[in-house]
Amino acid sequence: MATSGTAAVATGTSTVKRKPVFVKVEQLKPGTTGHTLTVKVIEANIVVPVTRKTRPTSSMSRPSQPSRIVECLIGDETGCILFTARNDQVDLMKPGATVILRNSRIDMFKGTMRLGVDKWGRIEATEPASFAVKEDNNLSLVEYELINVGDQ
Numbered sequence: 558m559a560t561s562g563t564a565a566v567a568t569g570t571s572t573v574k575r576k577p578v579f580v581k582v583e584q585l586k587p588g589t590t591g592h593t594l595t596v597k598v599i600e601a602n603i604v605v606p607v608t609r610k611t612r613p614t615s616s617m618s619r620p621s622q623p624s625r626i627v628e629c630l631i632g633d634e635t636g637c638i639l640f641t642a643r644n645d646q647v648d649l650m651k652p653g654a655t656v657i658l659r660n661s662r663i664d665m666f667k668g669t670m671r672l673g674v675d676k677w678g679r680i681e682a683t684e685p686a687s688f689a690v691k692e693d694n695n696l697s698l699v700e701y702e703l704i705n706v707g708d709q
Contacts, residue, residue, distance in 0.1 A: 577659065583635035583694065587670055587701055590662040594672075595683065596631040597690050598654045601642070603627050631656075631672070633686075636694035640672045646680050655686045668700045 577593040585592065604626040629640045629650045641664070642650040649656055660678035664671045674680055 581635040582631075582633050582638055582696065585638065585663055585670065585672070585696060587663055587665055590660075592658070592661045592663075592672075594633065594658045594661065595686060596633050596640075596656060596658065597686055597688070598650050598652050598656065599630040599632060599637065599690055599692065600652050601627050601629045601647075601650050628671075630692075630695075632690040632692065634688040634691055636691050636696055638670060638672050638695065639697040642680075643673075646674065649680050649682055655683050657681045657683050665701065668702060669697050670699070670701070671697060 579593050579595060582594065582596065625644050625647045627642045627647045627650060629642055630637055631640045631650075632638065640650070640658075658672070658674055658678065658680055661672050661674045662678070664673050
């Protein structure tokens with residue numbers, strides 16, 4: 558079954574890319590994806606990875622490398638949120654840096670929102686922003702509860 562991307566390649570036409578719609582931290586909601594934001598990194602704290610038991614590996618698989626995880630407090634002029642940076646993303650997330658997060662998603666961790674960028678997203682360093690981060694509106698401090706609405 559051909560998707561629209563492969564159909565466009567097969568016919569020789571190109572797909573038109575959409576302009577990114579930048580959102581503010583204040584507009585983030587639980588369970589949403591596809592956010593593009595320009596934010597400043599306020600602080601970055603290394604998370605100690607949990608050591609897992611090693612499994613027997615076959616000769617075909619690569620040995621796993623320990624993952625680097627850093628929790629960063631990021632924000633813009635409307636608020637701030639915790640961001641989980643993994644592996645190569647850690648190098649870009651230094652305190653004081655301004656970055657553009659493309660195709661980011663909201664993950665829920667212990668009832669609170671965390672922002673993340675997976676393999677479908679991208680983090681880009683950009684020129685320093687002129688805004689001051691509003692640290693008193695931390696969206697990661699708001700606790701949510703999942704309520705299942707069923708037949709009554």
